[in-house]
Amino acid sequence: MTEKLKCTPLYHIHKKLGARLVEFGGWEMPVQYSSIIDEHLTVRSNVGIFDVSHMGEIEIRGAKSLSLIQKLITNDAAKLVDGQALYTPMCTETGGIVDDLLVYRFAADRYLLVVNASNLEKGLEWIHAHGEMGAEIENRSAEIALVALQGRNAPECLQTLTDVDLAALDSYRFETGEVAGIPTTISRTGYTGEIGFELYVEAKHSADLWNAVYEEVTAIGGRPVGLGARDTLRLESRLCLYGSDIDKTTTPLEAGLRWTVAFDKGNFIGRDALVRQNSEGIRRRLAGFQMLDRSIARAHHAVYREDQRVGEVTSGAPAPSLNCNIGLAYLPIEMSKINAKIEIEIRGRRHPAKVVRTPFYQPPI
16 A cells, blocks of 8 residues: 655645645655746745745754764764754764754754654654663654745845844844744755745644745745755755765765864764775765756766766756756766766767856855
8 A cells, every 4th residue: 555645734725826746755745836947036036935844853852962962963063052053964884874954952951953854764763773861852843844935035025024133143043933923933044045044833833824924925026936946946056965965875075065074073973984084085076067968967867987987967957047957976086176078878868068166056145
């Protein structure tokens, strides 16, 4: 029997808005409402609203909560203060990535870990397997909904609904207040490369929150955005997607996430392997490329250099902001230099591409 897909608390709203729904990580989610290109460009030029309530939320509390988190992640959560978040991988003993996640510090003995939807059960098992006395682990995913507001007009749009001073909320900072009279944790984070916010709210209030924010978004020409544009937006900004660009077979150093590995913080799972790899040097890296014709590279397409297969595309798509087609692939170090020529095999034919600097897109200042 096919397992029934899960739905977010906002599923009925997406149906009403006429979204095209698809399976994603065991969830039935909106992939688009109008068109992926229109939604993408609206976020880049104005503002978009996303339902990302499929993400998992794991709370860790108690005197040993920081100790447990420090053991689990490669980044340094000891540097956090209340109201601050960080991005980090969580690795195996061999340095492979179990998941990439956000860690929020609410208090010295209370943290929230936001994990990928497809990794929730696996992540919970991993955390429990390495748990310790004095650290209580609770899966709060069913209680919490998550609405994202992304784009250059996001602050102006959201400020009409809250007394929280959004101008004072720096990147990776958060504050708990009210949005449209609803208790909400407002986080200055996102997955698009644009300024934006992620709004954590009790699931039972999520429809009211969505409706209030949606009204403000559409009033200034914004629109709801599905997973299709979310993917092209994050790819243009070179934000890794777990299961495509990173997984247990890739390390943070290979993925260009060296900045998330705090070698000097003390021991953590995978440290020895990463120290060794850092010392010896990586043999491959996740490189960005641009197609030199009109073809579109997709995940799993083979990458060639002078008739030698040298890698495989991890992510590929049109880049609506750049009017070209782009992708990511792990390439041998010697073949990953900027402007290096490669070929992507698509339907049995090889198409020219070149390695380019990433992120592919950076918002104007």
